Structure formats: C-alpha cells, structure tokens
Amino acid sequence: MKQNDPKNQKKKTFLRIPTFQGGKDAYQQFIKDNVVYPGQALSNKVEGTVYLMYTVNNIGEIVDVEVTKGIGFGCDEEAMRVIRLMKYEPARNRGVKMKVEMKTKFNFKLPENILPVNQSEIQVNYSSTTSEKQNSQEPKSQAVYNYTINLSSE
DSSP states (O other): OOOOOTTTOOOOOOOOOOEETTHHHHHHHHHHHHOOOOHHHHHTTOOEEEEEEEEEOTTSBEEEEEEEEOOOTTHHHHHHHHHHHOBEEOOEETTEEOOEEEEEEEEEOOOTTOOOTTOOEEEEEEEEEEOSOSSOOSOOEEEEEEEEEEOOOO
C-alpha cells in the first residue's frame, strides 16, 4: 500500500499545448509588429474583434485557419494572414507528436491620429514679404511658395 506523501507525488501533466516561441509577450509583440490595418476597414471606420480557430501541427506550423466570428472589411483576412506567419514550439505528449486546435482573437481598433481617407493630399501655401533696405522707396518684393504633401500608407 502506497502512502499519500505529498513529497513523493509526481506532477502529472497529460496534455502540453504548443507555445509561441518567446512566450505571451513575444506573441503580443509579434501581432503588434505584423498587423496592418486594412484600408477598407479604415475608410469605413470599422472596429471590432475577429475570432479565429487554427491547428498547430506536429512541427509547430499553423494549418487550417478558420474565422469563427469576423467583422469583414479585410480584417478577417488580415488576422488569418498574421496567424499563418506564426511559428509555435511543437507539442509532444509523452513523446508522441500531435496536432492541437487553438483559438485566439484579434482586436482591431482604429488609430487615434488617423486622417480621413479622402484627405490624402494636403496643400500648404506660404507667402513671404522681404525687403533689402528698410528706408528705401523701392517696392517690397514678395515671394509665394506652394507645397503639396502627398500622404500614403505604402
């Protein structure tokens, strides 16, 4: 008969899920660095959460990505693209390689300092009046400068 000594008990783990290389902080940084807000979502001012389900195979690659609840306007496709870029440490349970289904969500929030899409070009007019001699009777010379600044997300 075995005694129930807490010192002799082994920690039993039946399933080990795959982890993103670098942990949770690296996962969040990877998403932050790779997600590009879709132009269609920007122009329609769409915000929301995309829920995904995907499979990590036995070598840590992402396969079978599926949107379980999306918001459209290119956000679903962008979330799927970023998930496919990820690489996980493969899961092995008791030495057996296995596939694991995982779920995640992507929050799309509009940037605070965003320009309207139709305002992709800004014109600045600058005029300057100069004179070489302050006491002269000559008319002051005037210069007008026009600048056009094109803003693009590319």
